[in-house]
Amino acid sequence: MKKNKPKYKQIIDAAVVVIAENGYHASQVSKIAKKAGVADGTIYLYFKNKEDILVSVFEEKMGQFIEEIEKGISDKQTANDKLLTLIMLHFRQLADNHHLATVTQLELRQSDPQLRLKINKVLKPYLLVIDSIIKEGIEGSSFRDNLNTQLVRQMIFGTLDETVTNWVMKERKYDLVAQAEDVHALLINGLSVS
Amino acid sequence: MKKNKPKYKQIIDAAVVVIAENGYHASQVSKIAKKAGVADGTIYLYFKNKEDILVSVFEEKMGQFIEEIEKGISDKQTANDKLLTLIMLHFRQLADNHHLATVTQLELRQSDPQLRLKINKVLKPYLLVIDSIIKEGIEGSSFRDNLNTQLVRQMIFGTLDETVTNWVMKERKYDLVAQAEDVHALLINGLSVS
Amino acid sequence: MKKNKPKYKQIIDAAVVVIAENGYHASQVSKIAKKAGVADGTIYLYFKNKEDILVSVFEEKMGQFIEEIEKGISDKQTANDKLLTLIMLHFRQLADNHHLATVTQLELRQSDPQLRLKINKVLKPYLLVIDSIIKEGIEGSSFRDNLNTQLVRQMIFGTLDETVTNWVMKERKYDLVAQAEDVHALLINGLSVS
Amino acid sequence: MKKNKPKYKQIIDAAVVVIAENGYHASQVSKIAKKAGVADGTIYLYFKNKEDILVSVFEEKMGQFIEEIEKGISDKQTANDKLLTLIMLHFRQLADNHHLATVTQLELRQSDPQLRLKINKVLKPYLLVIDSIIKEGIEGSSFRDNLNTQLVRQMIFGTLDETVTNWVMKERKYDLVAQAEDVHALLINGLSVS
DNA sequence: TATGAATGAGGATTCATTCAT
DNA sequence: TATGAATGAATCCTCATTCAT
Incomplete structure (x- = not known):
């Protein structure tokens, strides 16, 4: 189950902070990836697309x-x-x-x-x-x-x-x-x- | 007063319909202009920018x-x-x-x-x-x-x-x-x- | 001869000042017309196009x-x-x-x-x-x-x-x-x- | 160092040819990208903007x-x-x-x-x-x-x-x-x- | 002649997503 | 799993020019 892996939670938590700080439109996937400490592509191993995040x-x-x-x-x-x-x-x-x-x-x-x-x-x-x-x-x-x-x-x-x-x-x-x-x-x- | 000119109202009414039908993000200025029966550029004689519409x-x-x-x-x-x-x-x-x-x-x-x-x-x-x-x-x-x-x-x-x-x-x-x-x-x- | 009419000279002189002050790219025909004290359309009675000015x-x-x-x-x-x-x-x-x-x-x-x-x-x-x-x-x-x-x-x-x-x-x-x-x-x- | 990567040089060389052939104003970024054999967006991995090219x-x-x-x-x-x-x-x-x-x-x-x-x-x-x-x-x-x-x-x-x-x-x-x-x-x- | 409202073509740039490594 | 370089679609706005009055 992906949801229990540490990177899944890292990305979720990064997303909350990034969206709150930058606003929805300025929250690029790359920014969330950076905050989460993973590569852009890694996001797509855990989420189908940006909406899914x-x-x-x-x-x-x-x-x-x-x-x-x-x-x-x-x-x-x-x-x-x-x-x-x-x-x-x-x-x-x-x-x-x-x-x-x-x-x-x-x-x-x-x-x-x-x-x-x-x-x-x-x-x-x-x-x-x-x-x-x-x-x-x-x-x-x-x-x-x-x-x-x-x-x-x-x-x-x-x-x-x-x-x-x-x-x-x-x-x-x-x-x-x-x-x-x-x-x-x-x-x-x-x-x-x- | 621009707000009383007919084209102003045409554009406003077209915008309501276009946004309702297509959604906010898919409502290109050109689509609104077309619906209003005016040229794209005409929009900008009556409105500062898309947000202003x-x-x-x-x-x-x-x-x-x-x-x-x-x-x-x-x-x-x-x-x-x-x-x-x-x-x-x-x-x-x-x-x-x-x-x-x-x-x-x-x-x-x-x-x-x-x-x-x-x-x-x-x-x-x-x-x-x-x-x-x-x-x-x-x-x-x-x-x-x-x-x-x-x-x-x-x-x-x-x-x-x-x-x-x-x-x-x-x-x-x-x-x-x-x-x-x-x-x-x-x-x-x-x-x-x- | 158009070149001797006063508006011709007005437009020429306006153009020099407008271009010098605003630079070539920011010198819209409408700006030159305004400086010359004529309507935009009037420019085209004296000049073929912007390049001609x-x-x-x-x-x-x-x-x-x-x-x-x-x-x-x-x-x-x-x-x-x-x-x-x-x-x-x-x-x-x-x-x-x-x-x-x-x-x-x-x-x-x-x-x-x-x-x-x-x-x-x-x-x-x-x-x-x-x-x-x-x-x-x-x-x-x-x-x-x-x-x-x-x-x-x-x-x-x-x-x-x-x-x-x-x-x-x-x-x-x-x-x-x-x-x-x-x-x-x-x-x-x-x-x-x- | 980006300047030593092959695509950097490809784009520079493409730009010279495209500008020489089409003139400055007709040299769209997309034209340069095409000549260089890269995607439009790739240009922006190597250059800040068109002026930077x-x-x-x-x-x-x-x-x-x-x-x-x-x-x-x-x-x-x-x-x-x-x-x-x-x-x-x-x-x-x-x-x-x-x-x-x-x-x-x-x-x-x-x-x-x-x-x-x-x-x-x-x-x-x-x-x-x-x-x-x-x-x-x-x-x-x-x-x-x-x-x-x-x-x-x-x-x-x-x-x-x-x-x-x-x-x-x-x-x-x-x-x-x-x-x-x-x-x-x-x-x-x-x-x-x- | 003179007006100025209306026109509409044209282009740089961003960013979600992919895929070779 | 993980990476990150590469992709390419998609759009707002400006402004030279026209033409009905």
């Missing part, structure tokens, strides 16, 4: 990202707690790895729609985690029972994504994780008074 | 987009009604012009961060409209008074944006406008039961 | 240049005096009009060989003036009688040209006209001692 | 040119002999390689002043060789001791350059090398009788 970066990093979140919510008892934990871990992980944050929130969006489809596939498990929390909330009667799961998922993910993107675009000048509780309250209670 | 597309279309929404909410009495109207018009306008929807939700995101900054500037007035609704809601006591306006704006915009993007990515197979009321209810009431 | 500039300016020299040497009695006068006037005229000097010594050399042929045709009368001085010098026994006129002409013109070019390239930091007598002495006496 | 052509060829002359004059005893040898070798080398002659006398002059500066730098060693002959001539009392070295150098170089240019422009219809002795005599003795 990007998708793999996302797969690897999002895999860990989601795993971390799944682990974090597993011992929470209520949907409410799980949602709060998900938000906190979502924010914390990106706050802790700002290279990755830049890549996921800005640089990877520059890829073409075809690549975006693949990226969405990688994102799917995360959306399923969100769905499961929604379902649990409804069944446990902490959430209303007339909720449209798809819409709710879009609200949750859209809100988190927009919040992180704003934070990255404003050059991470404030504490992202500190906003987790407020975001959670907002999603739970909505805007209305009562 | 894209920014201008966004300016023109978002200008109309926002104007439409401002007009629509102007005769609504409550923040609640205004928010619902904003959501409906946001969805309706993109549903009615799916070329534009594709461009704003997918293709334009491929632009580099520098261009994104310009696009964000164009988006600013829209965010201000959202802010004014939030403020009105708080002052009119329909919304809670401890809301963080920035977070609320991110929730509203993030939710709408994610909802439209999903609809575009799923090839517009369902009725976007029909979801407006549910999205509105979700934002107003949140997830919780009471 | 350049050739005409040279014709006009060299015509005056040569005329001035012919006038200056007409009342000199000896070939020696005539040669000295030619050198002085050659240097003086270019020193007095540094725009023209820049154009003739640097910018016009960038033209393609085909254009250079036309320019050489304009230069012909000047070379004939030099030839006539040589002939007079030989017949009057001030110059040796075994001189090859073509070579002598090349030496005289080559020396003057190289001297002016050097002066222009060194940004005209020294007095060109002051070198006339030394150059003359050099051409007359050569390098040898006796 | 031209400067390198001049460097390579002038390097050999000057070396040849320095070698030729090294065993001549007098300044007179050295000057004659320099003239003969100058003429001979360009007569023997008429592609190079066309490039140096006509095509390369079309370059813009910025490039001309670089070319002048390459020419500098040649001018120094001329200067050293002048100095030797003065010190050895074969040349007058009141000579202005700069002017003499300009006379010598200007005369040789103009002579070669004329020969090229007259399509090399006569024997250039045969004129070396006459040119030499002219420079040594000047025009005057005694």
Whole structure:
């Protein structure tokens, strides 16, 4: 399995840094190879093409990202707690790895729609985690029972994504994780008074 | 004023269609010129460069987009009604012009961060409209008074944006406008039961 | 006759200044038109094409240049005096009009060989003036009688040209006209001692 | 060292021929690549850009040119002999390689002043060789001791350059090398009788 | 004569990918 | 496995010239 060889990981890690530092368009394969300490041609022993590097970066990093979140919510008892934990871990992980944050929130969006489809596939498990929390909330009667799961998922993910993107675009000048509780309250209670 | 000349509008409209059909990267200037029925060089009498076409597309279309929404909410009495109207018009306008929807939700995101900054500037007035609704809601006591306006704006915009993007990515197979009321209810009431 | 109309001269004079200031390649027809205070299209009522402007500039300016020299040497009695006068006037005229000097010594050399042929045709009368001085010098026994006129002409013109070019390239930091007598002495006496 | 690799020399030689045959402006990089038998992109592994090809052509060829002359004059005893040898070798080398002659006398002059500066730098060693002959001539009392070295150098170089240019422009219809002795005599003795 | 908006041909350069070693 | 020299496709923009007014 190629994914366990050291050079595979070297290249993935080099790619995250190179893309974050140089931006998507200025991240030539040769630059990634240099950062990874391998020859240009070696890249193609581990990845089909440049797009495959990007998708793999996302797969690897999002895999860990989601795993971390799944682990974090597993011992929470209520949907409410799980949602709060998900938000906190979502924010914390990106706050802790700002290279990755830049890549996921800005640089990877520059890829073409075809690549975006693949990226969405990688994102799917995360959306399923969100769905499961929604379902649990409804069944446990902490959430209303007339909720449209798809819409709710879009609200949750859209809100988190927009919040992180704003934070990255404003050059991470404030504490992202500190906003987790407020975001959670907002999603739970909505805007209305009562 | 160049913006009122017919060729300016021809080129803008051609650009929307060409970008929607071919994608951002495959939209050569020559292709846009051909679609617009002008010579390649003519483009440069109206636009500084290729990027300027894209920014201008966004300016023109978002200008109309926002104007439409401002007009629509102007005769609504409550923040609640205004928010619902904003959501409906946001969805309706993109549903009615799916070329534009594709461009704003997918293709334009491929632009580099520098261009994104310009696009964000164009988006600013829209965010201000959202802010004014939030403020009105708080002052009119329909919304809670401890809301963080920035977070609320991110929730509203993030939710709408994610909802439209999903609809575009799923090839517009369902009725976007029909979801407006549910999205509105979700934002107003949140997830919780009471 | 177009050449006597005011706009013809306006365009010629504008061209000299524009080429001297911007260099040959950056001297667009539109820039010359603007400087001359006419529309782009008007240029083509007076000149066949851009090359024709350049050739005409040279014709006009060299015509005056040569005329001035012919006038200056007409009342000199000896070939020696005539040669000295030619050198002085050659240097003086270019020193007095540094725009023209820049154009003739640097910018016009960038033209393609085909254009250079036309320019050489304009230069012909000047070379004939030099030839006539040589002939007079030989017949009057001030110059040796075994001189090859073509070579002598090349030496005289080559020396003057190289001297002016050097002066222009060194940004005209020294007095060109002051070198006339030394150059003359050099051409007359050569390098040898006796 | 790239300059010793075979492709470097292939490209240089191809460039000389392509420029001589097509002229400076019609010498596209792709044409040079084709003539050299390499891909367009390969050019850029050896040269920074198109201008760099031209400067390198001049460097390579002038390097050999000057070396040849320095070698030729090294065993001549007098300044007179050295000057004659320099003239003969100058003429001979360009007569023997008429592609190079066309490039140096006509095509390369079309370059813009910025490039001309670089070319002048390459020419500098040649001018120094001329200067050293002048100095030797003065010190050895074969040349007058009141000579202005700069002017003499300009006379010598200007005369040789103009002579070669004329020969090229007259399509090399006569024997250039045969004129070396006459040119030499002219420079040594000047025009005057005694 | 004069205008100036419109035309459209033309070329240097980058960089993902290959393949002989 | 690993290398890195070589490949070659692909595109934005300028500007001399035209022509309807």
